Structure formats: structure tokens, C-alpha cells
Amino acid sequence: MIGKLNHVAIAVPDLQAASAQYRDTLGAQVGAPQDLPEHGVTVVFVTLPNTKIELLHPLGADSPIVGFLEKNPAGGIHHLCYEVADIGAARDRLTAAGARVLGDGEPKIGAHGNPVLFLHPKDFTGTLVELEEVGKAAEPEAAS
Template identity: 50%
Template sequence: MITGLSHVSIAVPSLESAAKKLKELYGLTVTEAKVNEEQGVRLACVELPNARIELMEPSRPGSPIAKFLERNPGGGIHHFCLNVDDVAAARVELGRRGARVLGEGRDQRNVHGEHIAFVHPKDFLGALVELEQRAG
């Protein structure tokens, strides 16, 4: 079911200032931002050889990331993401095993068009975990 670690995701108040800091301090390059209207986030990434660091800025007030930043104004780790071979199959199988997959069975896509789903933190040791199915 789970095939690897896709990314760690950090909520930030500003993508631009986050990118500047990562470049200046660590020499890391952040990709161009894309907006996911459904989730209310602007996203950008650091591509490492084996995985990504994702940065998320709220694209509108009241979005889940905006609320996270109300509780953590400086930003912080929001979730991490595991690759799965098949999100729809994982959702069914996890439901059968007693893990709550959020979103009421609705098909969700990320900005790359890949199928995703989120597992309830209470069913992953207190961590918010995204499941992502590689495109193609």
C-alpha cells in the first residue's frame, strides 16, 4: 500500500520570505508557486534528490492553513505525505481496517493532478498524513 515518503509540508505566512530564507541560509531553491483553490493554499517546493519539502501559504482567510497559522504564527510542520500505489484502493482498505480517511470518499487532487487523501491524525499516531498517488 505505502511505497515511500513523498514530502514534508511546512505552513508559512509568506512563500516569498520563506524562499528567500531557505536560499540565503541553506542554499535551497524553491519552485514557482501554484494555487490550489479547493484547499485555499499557495504551494511551492524544494526538490531534494529523494523527496520534497513543501511550503504552504494560505491563499484565502479561513482556509485550514490560515487557521493553522493563527495557532502557529511563525509557521511550522503541518503534515507529511506518503506515496501509495492507489489512493482509491487505500481509502477502501484503510476504512475496512478502521482508519478514518478524511473527505467522505470524495476524489481530491493536488496541484499536479495526482489523487490524494488525508488520514485522520488520531489514526496515524497524532500526525496528519497525506496519501499521494504518483501520476502516470
């Protein structure tokens, strides 16, 4: 069911410092900060040859990552995002298997304009998992 790893999201206390580390120290391709007020984050994309790192910083007092940074002041890996071809089918399969979808269980439009949902970390080895629908091309076996 899951396809590519779309991105690894890392919450950071200082977006400028983290961007400089990835650009200057690690020599990666680092984009400009983008405010996503509807998601309560400012993001910087680090583009690797096979996937992306998303550096996340809180935007606004209601940011969903404020609590995470309070617990992890130096920053830390916040979630993994896997691509799926059909998020409704994914949700049905997951809930049938007993996995808990966060929120009201319905997909929302995520930071890339695609439907996303988040799974309860306790159901996935302590890892917050985001699923993002990217269309049928996400699953090689579905394209054949």
C-alpha cells in the same frame, strides 16, 4: 502499501521569507510561488535530491491552513504525503483497519493533479497524513 515520501508540507506565515531561508540560508533549490486557488494555498516547492518540501501559505479567506497558522503563528510542519499505487485500494485497507479518512471518504484531485486523501491525525500519532496515487511505479514490490 505506502511508497515514497512524496513531500513534507510546512505552513509558513511569510512565503517570501521562508523561500529565502531555504534558498539562501540552507542553499536548497527553491521554485517560484504557485497559486492553487482550488486548494486555497500558494505553494513553493523546495526540491531536495530525494523528496520535496512544500512551503504552504493561505490563499483566500477560506484557506484550509488559516486555522493551523492561527495555532502556530511561526509556522510548522502541516502534513506528510506518502505515495500509493492505488488510492481506492489504500482507502479500503485503511477503513477496514479502523482509520478515518477526512471529508466524505472519497479521493479528491490534489495539488499535483493526482487523486489524494487525508487521514485523521488522531489515528496516525498526531500526524496529518496525505496519500497520493502516483501509479503502479510507487510501489517497488508491485513492479516486479
